[in-house]
Amino acid sequence: MNHTQSYFEGFDGLPLFYQRWFPDSSPIHEILVVVHGLGGHSDLFKHGVRCLVPQGYGVYALDLRGHGRSPGQRGYIQQWLEFREDLRAxxxxxxxxxxxxTCFLWGHSMGGTISLDYALHYPESLQGLILSAPALGQIGVPAWKLTVGQVLSRFWPRFRLKVGIDHSLSSRDLTVLAEYATDSLRHEYGTARLSAEFFKVVRWIDRNIDRLEVPLLLLHGDADGITSPQHSRSFFQSIQSVDKTYRHYPNSYHDLHADLNYMEVISDIASWMAQHGRRSHPLSLPLQCLALN
Incomplete structure (x- = not known):
């Protein structure tokens, strides 16, 4: 597997970290671009990388501004369009x-919100949209913290608090939780402006979802205690597009790509992309996954 990492220029010139994983020799059929959630970073999708690259997919992932190896105050943006336009860049x-x-976009949690907002603004650049446990409504953050954030956004936008998400709800895999606990690239902060901008864009998405033109795969664990599977189901039902698919996983937690049944989830993603892409050869199932250093 060919792995590179470097920086690209965000929409305003800010250097943002990214990673690229490609097969060593086999031809590339399609590219999958991954957008992580709040507090996360591009290293967290290793299962998807090691299972999809052997199938001929190229994978790109970035660290959002204020996250991972990218600069910026942790969990801070001035406007939501910074996320959207960084992704466009x-x-x-x-x-x-x-x-x-062919380019597919996979957004997880808050990355799902970013990706859906992007797809509504720039549908022509995508062949498919994958949302896993998207943050589109009720989220596992104490209500008083959300209220404080929205009130202070106008007067003290950089005010920050730990969001208070219970990370034991991220995965049923105790090894994954142990890795999360010692991961220096993760953070647990949200700012007042990010809170206000997040709820503003969620309201905008709700008003404009009937404009969605991109084929959609929506995935959610039924036992997710961080973002709401019930909201995902009702949201999915409200989408008028014919080309939409919903997958739910009984007993699965929030980070589907890192839960005990990640192979089932990645297989579903691979099968859906194979149906919506321009592959020159059929998908090989079961997936053969490489080890990552």
Missing amino acids: FLQFIRTREQVE
């Missing part, structure tokens, strides 16, 4: 480097 950067027509 990232996809444009990828297209200048790779001679591949």
Whole structure:
């Protein structure tokens, strides 16, 4: 597997960290771009990388501004469009480097909100949208913290608090939870402005979801205690597009890509992308996953 990491310019010139994983020799069929959630970073999708790259997919992932190896105050943005336009700059950067027509976007948790907002603004750049445990409504943050954030956004936008999410609800895999606990790239902070901008964009998405043109795969664990599976189901039912697919996983927690049944989840993603892409050969199932250093 060919792995590179470097920086690209965000929409305003801010250097943002990214990673790229490609097969050593086999031809690339499609590219998958991954967007992590609040407090996360691009290293957290290793199961998806090691299982999808052997199938001929190229994978790109970035660290959002204020996250991981990218600069910026942890968990802070001035406007939501910073996330959207950074993602647009990232996809444009990828297209200048790779001679591949098909691009899928996978957003997890808050990354799902970012990805859905992007797809509603720039549908022409995507062949498919994958949302796993998207943050589209009720989230596992104490209500008083959300209220404080929205009140202070106008007067003290950089005010920050630990969001208070119970990370034991992220995965049933105790090894994963132990890795999370010692991961220096993760953070647990949200700022007043981010809180206000998040709920503003969620309201905008609710008003504009009937404009969604991109084929959609929505995934959620039934035991997710961080984002609401019930809201995902009702949200999915409200989408008018014919090309939409919903997968739910009994007993699964929030980080589906790192839960005990991650192979089932990644297989579902691979099968859906194979149906919506321009592959020159059939998908090989069961998936054969490489080890990562």
